[in-house]
Amino acid sequence: MNNNFPKDFLWGGAIAANQAEGAAFEDGKGLSISDMMTAGSINKPRMFTLSLKEDTYYPAHTAIDFYHRYKEDIAMFAEMGFKIFRLSIAWSRIFPNGDDTEPNEAGLKFYENVFKELRKYDIEPLVTLSHFDIPMAIMNKYNGFHNRKTIDLFVRYAETVMNRYKDLVKYWLTFNEINVGVLPTGNLVLGIKPEQDGEVFDSPNNPDNPQVRFQALHNMFVASAKTVVLGHSINPNFLIGNMIAHFTMYPLTCKPEDILLTKEKDLMFNKFCGDVQAKGFYPFYALDYFDKNGIQIEFGPEDEEILKAGTVDMYTFSYYMSFCVSGDSGVEMTLGNLLGGAKNPYLKASEWGWQVDPEGLAYTLYDLYDRYQLPLMIVENGLGAVDNFNEDGEIVDDYRIEYLIDHIQSMNRALNQGVNLIGYTMWGPIDIISGGTGEMKKRYGFIYVDRDNEGNGTLNRIKKKSFEWYKKVIKSNGENL
Numbered sequence: 001m002n003n004n005f006p007k008d009f010l011w012g013g014a015i016a017a018n019q020a021e022g023a024a025f026e027d028g029k030g031l032s033i034s035d036m037m038t039a040g041s042i043n044k045p046r047m048f049t050l051s052l053k054e055d056t057y058y059p060a061h062t063a064i065d066f067y068h069r070y071k072e073d074i075a076m077f078a079e080m081g082f083k084i085f086r087l088s089i090a091w092s093r094i095f096p097n098g099d100d101t102e103p104n105e106a107g108l109k110f111y112e113n114v115f116k117e118l119r120k121y122d123i124e125p126l127v128t129l130s131h132f133d134i135p136m137a138i139m140n141k142y143n144g145f146h147n148r149k150t151i152d153l154f155v156r157y158a159e160t161v162m163n164r165y166k167d168l169v170k171y172w173l174t175f176n177e178i179n180v181g182v183l184p185t186g187n188l189v190l191g192i193k194p195e196q197d198g199e200v201f202d203s204p205n206n207p208d209n210p211q212v213r214f215q216a217l218h219n220m221f222v223a224s225a226k227t228v229v230l231g232h233s234i235n236p237n238f239l240i241g242n243m244i245a246h247f248t249m250y251p252l253t254c255k256p257e258d259i260l261l262t263k264e265k266d267l268m269f270n271k272f273c274g275d276v277q278a279k280g281f282y283p284f285y286a287l288d289y290f291d292k293n294g295i296q297i298e299f300g301p302e303d304e305e306i307l308k309a310g311t312v313d314m315y316t317f318s319y320y321m322s323f324c325v326s327g328d329s330g331v332e333m334t335l336g337n338l339l340g341g342a343k344n345p346y347l348k349a350s351e352w353g354w355q356v357d358p359e360g361l362a363y364t365l366y367d368l369y370d371r372y373q374l375p376l377m378i379v380e381n382g383l384g385a386v387d388n389f390n391e392d393g394e395i396v397d398d399y400r401i402e403y404l405i406d407h408i409q410s411m412n413r414a415l416n417q418g419v420n421l422i423g424y425t426m427w428g429p430i431d432i433i434s435g436g437t438g439e440m441k442k443r444y445g446f447i448y449v450d451r452d453n454e455g456n457g458t459l460n461r462i463k464k465k466s467f468e469w470y471k472k473v474i475k476s477n478g479e480n481l
Protein backbone atom coordinates (compact mmCIF):
# COMPACT_ATOMS: atom_id res chain seq x y z
CA MET A 1 0.00 0.00 0.00
CA ASN A 2 1.13 3.57 -0.68
CA ASN A 3 2.42 5.68 2.12
CA ASN A 4 -0.53 7.73 3.38
CA PHE A 5 1.08 9.60 6.26
CA PRO A 6 0.47 13.34 5.86
CA LYS A 7 3.51 15.61 5.63
CA ASP A 8 2.98 17.14 9.04
CA PHE A 9 2.21 13.87 10.85
CA LEU A 10 3.25 14.08 14.50
CA TRP A 11 5.64 11.20 15.23
CA GLY A 12 6.90 10.82 18.76
CA GLY A 13 6.76 9.13 22.12
CA ALA A 14 4.96 9.39 25.46
CA ILE A 15 5.80 9.15 29.15
CA ALA A 16 4.16 10.16 32.43
CA ALA A 17 5.66 12.14 35.31
CA ASN A 18 5.21 9.47 37.96
CA GLN A 19 6.79 6.76 35.84
CA ALA A 20 9.81 8.77 34.73
CA GLU A 21 10.72 11.81 36.83
CA GLY A 22 11.59 10.45 40.25
CA ALA A 23 12.76 13.31 42.53
CA ALA A 24 9.59 12.68 44.48
CA PHE A 25 10.67 14.86 47.40
CA GLU A 26 12.59 17.55 45.57
CA ASP A 27 11.96 21.25 45.10
CA GLY A 28 8.84 21.28 47.23
CA LYS A 29 6.90 18.48 45.50
CA GLY A 30 4.05 17.00 47.50
CA LEU A 31 3.20 13.30 47.53
CA SER A 32 0.79 11.94 44.95
CA ILE A 33 -1.12 8.68 44.87
CA SER A 34 1.49 7.14 42.58
CA ASP A 35 4.19 7.78 45.20
CA MET A 36 2.32 5.38 47.47
CA MET A 37 2.41 2.40 45.11
CA THR A 38 4.83 -0.45 45.67
CA ALA A 39 6.49 -2.62 43.03
CA GLY A 40 4.73 -5.76 41.88
CA SER A 41 5.05 -8.15 38.96
CA ILE A 42 2.88 -10.17 36.63
CA ASN A 43 1.75 -12.36 39.51
CA LYS A 44 2.31 -10.05 42.45
CA PRO A 45 -0.09 -7.10 42.68
CA ARG A 46 1.15 -3.56 43.34
CA MET A 47 0.03 -2.31 46.72
CA PHE A 48 -1.19 1.15 47.67
CA THR A 49 -0.26 2.31 51.17
CA LEU A 50 -1.93 5.29 52.82
CA SER A 51 1.36 6.39 54.34
CA LEU A 52 4.92 5.59 53.32
CA LYS A 53 6.27 2.46 54.95
CA GLU A 54 9.88 1.98 55.90
CA ASP A 55 11.88 -0.71 54.13
CA THR A 56 9.44 -0.63 51.25
CA TYR A 57 10.44 0.17 47.70
CA TYR A 58 8.28 2.74 45.94
CA PRO A 59 9.48 2.85 42.32
CA ALA A 60 8.09 6.32 41.54
CA HIS A 61 10.40 7.97 44.09
CA THR A 62 13.38 7.62 41.77
CA ALA A 63 11.85 6.20 38.59
CA ILE A 64 14.39 6.82 35.80
CA ASP A 65 15.46 10.21 37.17
CA PHE A 66 14.08 12.12 34.18
CA TYR A 67 13.88 15.10 36.55
CA HIS A 68 17.67 15.46 36.42
CA ARG A 69 18.40 13.82 33.08
CA TYR A 70 15.76 15.37 30.84
CA LYS A 71 18.30 17.21 28.70
CA GLU A 72 20.17 14.05 27.84
CA ASP A 73 16.88 12.21 27.19
CA ILE A 74 15.36 14.93 25.04
CA ALA A 75 18.56 15.12 23.00
CA MET A 76 18.10 11.44 22.19
CA PHE A 77 14.44 11.95 21.24
CA ALA A 78 15.57 14.77 18.98
CA GLU A 79 18.17 12.49 17.43
CA MET A 80 15.35 10.09 16.52
CA GLY A 81 13.59 13.02 14.91
CA PHE A 82 10.60 13.33 17.27
CA LYS A 83 8.03 15.91 16.19
CA ILE A 84 6.03 15.58 19.41
CA PHE A 85 6.69 14.37 22.93
CA ARG A 86 3.92 13.52 25.36
CA LEU A 87 4.65 14.02 29.04
CA SER A 88 2.59 14.88 32.08
CA ILE A 89 2.86 17.59 34.69
CA ALA A 90 2.87 16.31 38.26
CA TRP A 91 0.03 18.30 39.85
CA SER A 92 1.71 17.86 43.26
CA ARG A 93 4.81 19.72 42.03
CA ILE A 94 2.65 22.76 41.32
CA PHE A 95 0.22 22.56 44.25
CA PRO A 96 1.94 20.30 46.82
CA ASN A 97 -0.95 20.58 49.27
CA GLY A 98 -3.66 20.68 46.66
CA ASP A 99 -5.15 23.92 47.95
CA ASP A 100 -2.05 26.12 48.42
CA THR A 101 -2.64 29.84 47.98
CA GLU A 102 0.36 30.17 45.64
CA PRO A 103 1.75 27.66 43.15
CA ASN A 104 5.22 26.25 43.78
CA GLU A 105 7.60 28.23 41.58
CA ALA A 106 10.29 25.52 41.56
CA GLY A 107 7.81 23.08 40.05
CA LEU A 108 6.66 25.60 37.43
CA LYS A 109 10.28 26.38 36.55
CA PHE A 110 11.12 22.71 36.03
CA TYR A 111 8.45 22.23 33.34
CA GLU A 112 9.30 25.56 31.75
CA ASN A 113 12.86 24.29 31.35
CA VAL A 114 11.66 21.00 29.90
CA PHE A 115 9.32 22.68 27.39
CA LYS A 116 12.07 25.10 26.32
CA GLU A 117 14.43 22.20 25.85
CA LEU A 118 11.86 20.50 23.61
CA ARG A 119 11.27 23.71 21.63
CA LYS A 120 15.01 23.99 21.06
CA TYR A 121 14.65 20.90 18.86
CA ASP A 122 11.26 21.89 17.41
CA ILE A 123 9.54 19.13 19.36
CA GLU A 124 5.92 19.95 20.27
CA PRO A 125 5.11 19.09 23.87
CA LEU A 126 1.82 17.23 24.38
CA VAL A 127 0.94 17.72 28.01
CA THR A 128 -1.29 15.48 30.12
CA LEU A 129 -2.54 17.48 33.09
CA SER A 130 -3.28 14.47 35.25
CA HIS A 131 -1.77 11.05 34.69
CA PHE A 132 -2.79 8.80 37.61
CA ASP A 133 -1.16 11.09 40.16
CA ILE A 134 -3.73 13.05 42.13
CA PRO A 135 -2.02 14.77 45.09
CA MET A 136 -2.31 12.77 48.31
CA ALA A 137 -3.35 15.95 50.07
CA ILE A 138 -6.46 16.08 47.87
CA MET A 139 -7.24 12.43 48.53
CA ASN A 140 -6.81 12.96 52.28
CA LYS A 141 -8.66 16.26 52.61
CA TYR A 142 -11.38 15.96 50.00
CA ASN A 143 -11.68 12.30 49.03
CA GLY A 144 -10.46 13.22 45.56
CA PHE A 145 -12.99 13.92 42.86
CA HIS A 146 -15.87 12.71 44.96
CA ASN A 147 -15.87 16.24 46.38
CA ARG A 148 -16.83 19.08 44.04
CA LYS A 149 -14.17 21.21 45.68
CA THR A 150 -11.63 19.14 43.73
CA ILE A 151 -13.13 20.43 40.47
CA ASP A 152 -12.09 23.95 41.50
CA LEU A 153 -8.66 22.80 42.66
CA PHE A 154 -8.04 21.07 39.36
CA VAL A 155 -9.26 23.99 37.27
CA ARG A 156 -7.05 26.34 39.25
CA TYR A 157 -4.08 24.07 38.63
CA ALA A 158 -4.93 23.85 34.92
CA GLU A 159 -5.31 27.62 34.72
CA THR A 160 -1.94 28.13 36.39
CA VAL A 161 -0.02 25.90 34.01
CA MET A 162 -1.95 26.83 30.86
CA ASN A 163 -1.28 30.48 31.54
CA ARG A 164 2.35 29.96 32.35
CA TYR A 165 3.02 27.81 29.26
CA LYS A 166 0.60 29.38 26.80
CA ASP A 167 3.39 30.14 24.33
CA LEU A 168 5.31 26.92 24.87
CA VAL A 169 2.59 24.27 24.74
CA LYS A 170 -0.19 23.93 22.20
CA TYR A 171 -1.42 20.34 22.72
CA TRP A 172 -3.08 19.41 26.02
CA LEU A 173 -4.88 16.39 27.45
CA THR A 174 -7.01 16.62 30.56
CA PHE A 175 -7.13 13.21 32.30
CA ASN A 176 -5.19 10.13 31.30
CA GLU A 177 -7.35 7.08 30.56
CA ILE A 178 -10.34 8.64 32.28
CA ASN A 179 -12.45 5.55 31.56
CA VAL A 180 -10.45 3.52 34.08
CA GLY A 181 -12.93 5.20 36.44
CA VAL A 182 -15.71 3.10 34.93
CA LEU A 183 -14.12 -0.03 36.43
CA PRO A 184 -14.66 -1.17 40.02
CA THR A 185 -10.84 -1.06 40.21
CA GLY A 186 -10.71 2.61 39.22
CA ASN A 187 -11.25 4.23 42.63
CA LEU A 188 -7.65 5.31 43.20
CA VAL A 189 -7.28 7.19 39.94
CA LEU A 190 -10.35 9.22 40.90
CA GLY A 191 -8.62 10.05 44.17
CA ILE A 192 -11.18 8.17 46.27
CA LYS A 193 -9.54 7.34 49.57
CA PRO A 194 -9.45 3.66 50.46
CA GLU A 195 -10.21 2.69 54.04
CA GLN A 196 -6.97 0.78 54.35
CA ASP A 197 -3.87 -0.31 52.46
CA GLY A 198 -4.59 -2.73 49.66
CA GLU A 199 -3.98 -3.72 46.08
CA VAL A 200 -3.84 -0.91 43.52
CA PHE A 201 -6.24 -2.78 41.24
CA ASP A 202 -8.97 -5.04 42.52
CA SER A 203 -8.48 -4.63 46.22
CA PRO A 204 -10.53 -7.02 48.34
CA ASN A 205 -9.70 -4.82 51.37
CA ASN A 206 -11.52 -1.89 49.92
CA PRO A 207 -14.89 -2.70 48.44
CA ASP A 208 -16.06 -0.57 45.53
CA ASN A 209 -19.00 1.82 45.91
CA PRO A 210 -20.30 2.52 42.38
CA GLN A 211 -22.42 5.44 43.59
CA VAL A 212 -19.33 7.23 44.93
CA ARG A 213 -17.17 6.23 41.98
CA PHE A 214 -19.54 7.42 39.26
CA GLN A 215 -20.18 10.68 41.10
CA ALA A 216 -16.42 11.22 41.22
CA LEU A 217 -16.18 10.42 37.52
CA HIS A 218 -18.92 12.95 36.82
CA ASN A 219 -17.00 15.61 38.74
CA MET A 220 -13.95 14.72 36.69
CA PHE A 221 -15.94 15.23 33.47
CA VAL A 222 -16.97 18.65 34.72
CA ALA A 223 -13.36 19.52 35.60
CA SER A 224 -12.26 18.38 32.16
CA ALA A 225 -14.93 20.39 30.35
CA LYS A 226 -14.22 23.52 32.38
CA THR A 227 -10.56 23.14 31.51
CA VAL A 228 -11.34 22.96 27.80
CA VAL A 229 -13.35 26.20 27.96
CA LEU A 230 -10.71 27.90 30.06
CA GLY A 231 -7.87 26.71 27.83
CA HIS A 232 -9.52 28.21 24.75
CA SER A 233 -9.88 31.53 26.53
CA ILE A 234 -6.18 31.49 27.46
CA ASN A 235 -5.06 30.63 23.94
CA PRO A 236 -7.56 30.01 21.13
CA ASN A 237 -4.90 27.96 19.32
CA PHE A 238 -4.75 25.30 22.00
CA LEU A 239 -5.81 21.84 20.90
CA ILE A 240 -7.25 20.11 23.94
CA GLY A 241 -8.10 16.44 23.98
CA ASN A 242 -9.49 13.69 26.16
CA MET A 243 -7.68 10.39 26.63
CA ILE A 244 -9.33 7.00 26.65
CA ALA A 245 -7.90 3.54 27.36
CA HIS A 246 -9.33 1.70 24.38
CA PHE A 247 -9.58 -2.04 24.95
CA THR A 248 -10.88 -3.20 21.61
CA MET A 249 -13.48 -5.96 21.94
CA TYR A 250 -14.72 -8.62 19.55
CA PRO A 251 -17.44 -11.22 20.03
CA LEU A 252 -15.80 -14.61 20.69
CA THR A 253 -18.30 -16.28 18.36
CA CYS A 254 -21.00 -15.13 15.94
CA LYS A 255 -23.63 -16.21 18.43
CA PRO A 256 -25.97 -13.20 18.66
CA GLU A 257 -25.70 -13.20 22.46
CA ASP A 258 -21.90 -12.76 22.22
CA ILE A 259 -22.32 -9.96 19.70
CA LEU A 260 -24.85 -8.09 21.79
CA LEU A 261 -22.80 -8.49 24.94
CA THR A 262 -19.72 -7.17 23.14
CA LYS A 263 -21.65 -4.11 22.01
CA GLU A 264 -22.90 -3.39 25.51
CA LYS A 265 -19.45 -3.78 27.08
CA ASP A 266 -17.79 -1.71 24.39
CA LEU A 267 -20.26 1.12 24.88
CA MET A 268 -19.94 1.28 28.64
CA PHE A 269 -16.17 0.85 28.85
CA ASN A 270 -14.75 2.27 25.62
CA LYS A 271 -17.34 4.80 24.51
CA PHE A 272 -19.09 6.26 27.58
CA CYS A 273 -16.40 8.75 28.69
CA GLY A 274 -15.49 9.71 25.14
CA ASP A 275 -19.14 10.35 24.36
CA VAL A 276 -19.48 12.70 27.33
CA GLN A 277 -16.24 14.50 26.51
CA ALA A 278 -16.64 14.70 22.73
CA LYS A 279 -20.42 15.09 22.41
CA GLY A 280 -21.09 16.93 25.64
CA PHE A 281 -23.85 14.86 27.22
CA TYR A 282 -24.48 11.53 28.90
CA PRO A 283 -25.35 8.79 26.39
CA PHE A 284 -28.59 6.80 26.74
CA TYR A 285 -26.87 3.51 27.65
CA ALA A 286 -25.03 5.13 30.57
CA LEU A 287 -28.28 6.53 31.93
CA ASP A 288 -29.76 3.07 31.61
CA TYR A 289 -26.74 1.57 33.40
CA PHE A 290 -27.18 4.01 36.29
CA ASP A 291 -30.87 3.19 36.43
CA LYS A 292 -30.30 -0.52 36.59
CA ASN A 293 -27.56 -0.18 39.20
CA GLY A 294 -29.33 2.31 41.44
CA ILE A 295 -26.77 5.04 40.78
CA GLN A 296 -27.85 8.67 40.99
CA ILE A 297 -25.54 11.32 39.66
CA GLU A 298 -25.88 14.70 41.27
CA PHE A 299 -25.45 17.48 38.70
CA GLY A 300 -24.40 20.96 39.79
CA PRO A 301 -26.71 23.74 38.52
CA GLU A 302 -24.49 24.47 35.51
CA ASP A 303 -23.00 21.06 34.81
CA GLU A 304 -25.15 20.30 31.81
CA GLU A 305 -24.11 23.57 30.16
CA ILE A 306 -20.47 23.07 31.07
CA LEU A 307 -20.34 19.59 29.59
CA LYS A 308 -21.86 20.93 26.38
CA ALA A 309 -19.52 23.91 26.17
CA GLY A 310 -16.36 21.99 27.03
CA THR A 311 -16.22 19.33 24.35
CA VAL A 312 -12.75 18.37 23.22
CA ASP A 313 -10.93 19.45 20.05
CA MET A 314 -9.33 16.09 19.48
CA TYR A 315 -9.86 12.55 20.65
CA THR A 316 -6.83 10.64 21.88
CA PHE A 317 -6.48 7.10 23.14
CA SER A 318 -4.14 4.31 24.15
CA TYR A 319 -4.17 1.09 22.19
CA TYR A 320 -2.25 -1.98 23.29
CA MET A 321 -4.47 -5.00 22.70
CA SER A 322 -7.84 -6.48 21.99
CA PHE A 323 -9.76 -9.33 23.53
CA CYS A 324 -12.96 -11.25 23.04
CA VAL A 325 -16.27 -11.18 24.85
CA SER A 326 -18.35 -14.25 25.48
CA GLY A 327 -21.61 -14.99 27.25
CA ASP A 328 -20.32 -18.42 28.24
CA SER A 329 -18.48 -18.90 31.46
CA GLY A 330 -15.62 -21.33 31.28
CA VAL A 331 -13.97 -19.89 28.17
CA GLU A 332 -10.23 -19.36 28.32
CA MET A 333 -9.27 -15.88 29.53
CA THR A 334 -6.31 -13.59 28.84
CA LEU A 335 -4.11 -12.09 31.53
CA GLY A 336 -3.99 -8.32 31.85
CA ASN A 337 -3.82 -6.29 35.02
CA LEU A 338 -6.78 -4.01 34.53
CA LEU A 339 -9.37 -5.60 32.37
CA GLY A 340 -9.22 -8.96 30.70
CA GLY A 341 -11.42 -10.91 28.38
CA ALA A 342 -11.73 -14.15 26.49
CA LYS A 343 -8.70 -15.36 24.60
CA ASN A 344 -8.67 -14.81 20.85
CA PRO A 345 -7.41 -18.02 19.21
CA TYR A 346 -5.94 -16.03 16.31
CA LEU A 347 -3.72 -13.74 18.38
CA LYS A 348 -0.41 -14.11 20.19
CA ALA A 349 0.15 -12.39 23.50
CA SER A 350 3.05 -10.47 25.02
CA GLU A 351 4.99 -11.86 27.97
CA TRP A 352 2.49 -10.03 30.18
CA GLY A 353 -0.48 -11.66 28.48
CA TRP A 354 -1.57 -8.65 26.42
CA GLN A 355 -2.88 -9.89 23.07
CA VAL A 356 -1.11 -8.28 20.15
CA ASP A 357 -3.57 -7.18 17.47
CA PRO A 358 -2.30 -4.71 14.85
CA GLU A 359 -5.41 -5.02 12.64
CA GLY A 360 -7.42 -4.08 15.70
CA LEU A 361 -5.83 -0.65 15.56
CA ALA A 362 -7.25 0.13 12.10
CA TYR A 363 -10.57 -1.32 13.23
CA THR A 364 -10.52 0.98 16.24
CA LEU A 365 -9.55 4.02 14.17
CA TYR A 366 -12.51 3.45 11.81
CA ASP A 367 -14.82 2.99 14.75
CA LEU A 368 -13.68 6.15 16.56
CA TYR A 369 -13.48 8.40 13.52
CA ASP A 370 -16.90 7.29 12.37
CA ARG A 371 -18.31 8.04 15.82
CA TYR A 372 -16.65 11.40 16.57
CA GLN A 373 -15.30 12.92 13.34
CA LEU A 374 -12.60 14.59 15.36
CA PRO A 375 -8.85 14.59 14.74
CA LEU A 376 -7.48 11.45 16.38
CA MET A 377 -4.17 10.81 18.03
CA ILE A 378 -2.79 7.51 19.28
CA VAL A 379 -1.00 8.64 22.41
CA GLU A 380 0.09 5.23 23.70
CA ASN A 381 0.98 2.02 21.87
CA GLY A 382 3.89 -0.34 22.23
CA LEU A 383 5.23 -3.63 23.45
CA GLY A 384 6.33 -4.21 27.03
CA ALA A 385 8.98 -6.92 26.90
CA VAL A 386 12.03 -8.28 28.70
CA ASP A 387 15.18 -7.06 26.96
CA ASN A 388 18.50 -8.91 27.18
CA PHE A 389 21.97 -7.90 26.03
CA ASN A 390 23.73 -10.22 23.57
CA GLU A 391 27.47 -11.07 23.71
CA ASP A 392 28.28 -7.85 21.89
CA GLY A 393 26.54 -5.84 24.56
CA GLU A 394 23.61 -4.92 22.33
CA ILE A 395 19.87 -5.24 22.64
CA VAL A 396 18.51 -6.57 19.39
CA ASP A 397 14.81 -5.94 19.96
CA ASP A 398 13.42 -7.21 16.67
CA TYR A 399 10.21 -8.27 18.48
CA ARG A 400 9.56 -4.62 19.35
CA ILE A 401 10.35 -3.42 15.84
CA GLU A 402 7.99 -6.03 14.43
CA TYR A 403 5.18 -4.98 16.80
CA LEU A 404 5.57 -1.34 15.83
CA ILE A 405 5.86 -2.02 12.08
CA ASP A 406 2.59 -3.95 12.16
CA HIS A 407 0.80 -1.18 14.04
CA ILE A 408 2.19 1.56 11.81
CA GLN A 409 1.01 -0.38 8.75
CA SER A 410 -2.40 -0.57 10.31
CA MET A 411 -2.38 3.22 10.84
CA ASN A 412 -1.41 3.63 7.20
CA ARG A 413 -4.38 1.50 6.19
CA ALA A 414 -6.75 3.66 8.22
CA LEU A 415 -5.21 6.84 6.78
CA ASN A 416 -5.78 5.39 3.34
CA GLN A 417 -9.48 5.10 4.16
CA GLY A 418 -9.59 8.77 5.10
CA VAL A 419 -9.33 8.64 8.88
CA ASN A 420 -8.00 11.94 10.24
CA LEU A 421 -5.16 10.60 12.36
CA ILE A 422 -2.79 13.43 13.25
CA GLY A 423 -0.16 11.81 15.44
CA TYR A 424 1.36 8.81 17.12
CA THR A 425 3.25 8.86 20.40
CA MET A 426 4.42 5.35 21.15
CA TRP A 427 4.50 4.51 24.84
CA GLY A 428 7.77 4.66 26.72
CA PRO A 429 10.38 5.63 24.07
CA ILE A 430 12.79 5.37 26.97
CA ASP A 431 12.28 2.54 29.50
CA ILE A 432 10.19 3.69 32.46
CA ILE A 433 8.41 2.17 35.45
CA SER A 434 5.43 0.05 34.43
CA GLY A 435 2.14 1.61 35.48
CA GLY A 436 0.36 -1.67 35.96
CA THR A 437 3.01 -3.65 37.80
CA GLY A 438 5.61 -1.12 38.94
CA GLU A 439 8.34 -3.15 37.29
CA MET A 440 11.35 -1.89 35.35
CA LYS A 441 11.61 -5.25 33.62
CA LYS A 442 8.55 -4.53 31.47
CA ARG A 443 10.36 -2.33 28.96
CA TYR A 444 8.89 -0.40 26.04
CA GLY A 445 11.81 1.79 25.02
CA PHE A 446 14.10 2.49 22.11
CA ILE A 447 16.46 3.53 24.88
CA TYR A 448 17.43 1.09 27.62
CA VAL A 449 17.75 2.38 31.18
CA ASP A 450 20.09 0.51 33.49
CA ARG A 451 17.86 -0.07 36.46
CA ASP A 452 16.15 -3.19 37.80
CA ASN A 453 12.94 -4.09 39.62
CA GLU A 454 14.54 -3.52 43.02
CA GLY A 455 15.96 -0.12 42.13
CA ASN A 456 19.57 -1.14 41.48
CA GLY A 457 21.58 0.11 38.49
CA THR A 458 23.50 3.10 37.15
CA LEU A 459 20.50 4.69 35.36
CA ASN A 460 22.72 4.92 32.27
CA ARG A 461 20.94 5.21 28.93
CA ILE A 462 21.81 2.76 26.13
CA LYS A 463 20.34 2.71 22.61
CA LYS A 464 18.60 -0.48 21.51
CA LYS A 465 18.46 -1.65 17.90
CA SER A 466 14.99 -0.10 17.59
CA PHE A 467 16.48 3.38 18.14
CA GLU A 468 17.98 3.57 14.64
CA TRP A 469 14.89 1.88 13.23
CA TYR A 470 12.48 4.53 14.61
CA LYS A 471 14.79 7.29 13.42
CA LYS A 472 14.56 5.86 9.91
CA VAL A 473 10.76 5.58 10.14
CA ILE A 474 10.35 9.22 11.13
CA LYS A 475 12.87 10.43 8.58
CA SER A 476 10.96 8.69 5.79
CA ASN A 477 7.61 9.77 7.29
CA GLY A 478 6.47 6.18 7.71
CA GLU A 479 7.58 5.01 4.29
CA ASN A 480 10.66 3.07 5.28
CA LEU A 481 9.62 0.54 7.92
Ligand code: P53
Pocket: 016, 019, 176, 177, 245, 318, 320, 337, 338, 339, 380, 384, 427, 433, 434, 435, 436, 437, 442
Ligand atom coordinates in the same frame (compact mmCIF):
# COMPACT_ATOMS: atom_id res chain seq x y z
P1 P53 B 1 2.07 -0.92 31.78
C1 P53 B 1 -3.43 -1.13 32.34
C2 P53 B 1 -3.71 -1.72 31.13
C3 P53 B 1 -3.55 -0.98 29.96
C4 P53 B 1 -3.10 0.31 30.00
O1 P53 B 1 0.94 -0.18 30.97
C5 P53 B 1 -2.83 0.89 31.21
C6 P53 B 1 -3.01 0.17 32.38
C7 P53 B 1 -2.75 0.77 33.69
O2 P53 B 1 -1.43 0.58 34.00
O3 P53 B 1 -2.40 2.15 31.31
C8 P53 B 1 -1.59 2.80 30.39
O4 P53 B 1 3.04 0.10 32.21
C9 P53 B 1 -1.12 3.99 31.16
C10 P53 B 1 0.36 4.05 31.34
C11 P53 B 1 0.94 2.66 31.41
C12 P53 B 1 0.67 2.01 30.07
O5 P53 B 1 -0.70 1.91 29.85
O6 P53 B 1 1.36 -1.58 32.92
O7 P53 B 1 -1.61 5.22 30.68
O8 P53 B 1 0.63 4.83 32.47
O9 P53 B 1 2.31 2.64 31.69
C13 P53 B 1 1.28 0.64 29.91
O10 P53 B 1 2.69 -1.91 30.83
